[in-house]
Ligand SMILES: Nc1ncnc2c1ncn2[C@@H]1O[C@H](COP(=O)(O)OP(=O)(O)O)[C@@H](O)[C@H]1O
């Protein structure tokens with residue numbers, strides 16, 4: 001059975017594309033069959049996969065409209081795939097709702113500032129109707145700042161969304177891997193691998 005993970009956020013620059021690619025690369029490195037659907041008109045995820053080359057271990061397709069996304073999801077869910085990961089544009093348009101509704105898990109990467117957390121809260125509220133399980137992952141977090149850990153702990157008590165144990169730190173190696181092949185099994189990407197493992201076991205329980 002193919003399981004669908006959508007990566008959502010209402011703002012640009014919240015690490016959606018980075019999370020999509022890290023997750024896809026990590027799962028592929030563990031032998032999983034992964035397809036990335038890029039619903040952002042910017043096509044960063046698609047370009048990233050193309051530029052990184054075959055070694056990245058998964059394929060990516062552009063699905064810039066609700067219709068193309070739904071068609072791709074319907075077509076590929078029966079294919080020999082373990083996971084479909086949908087990267088989405090910022091905003092609050094119908095494509096985000098379509099992605100969330102069709103997903104087994106909606107993943108929301110976010111930074112730790114008050115403004116960012118407020119946006120996440122709004123997004124969670126707007127997704128309430130979809131019934132899709134939601135997980136927040138704190139990303140691009142400056143580890144020198146304590147806020148990340150404190151917030152991580154306080155968010156655990158959130159009613160409607162789970163919080164990933166894995167916290168993705170701000171790292172040059174991650175930033176520099178944009179549009180390149182991430183050396184996913186090396187130390188700077190350890191938390192990305194942890195996130196993939198956590199998501200896999202959460203999804204396995206939902207099957
Ligand atoms: N863990 C991280 N460490 C360092 N830089 C990061 C990390 N996550 C994201 N970034 C950087 O933040 C910027 C925005 O990330 P991106 O994934 O493109 O966000 P979005 O897709 O939500 O717009 C990019 O320059 C990216 O390299």
Ligand SMILES: [Mg+2]
Pocket residue numbers: 016017018040044088
């Ligand atoms: Mg993006």
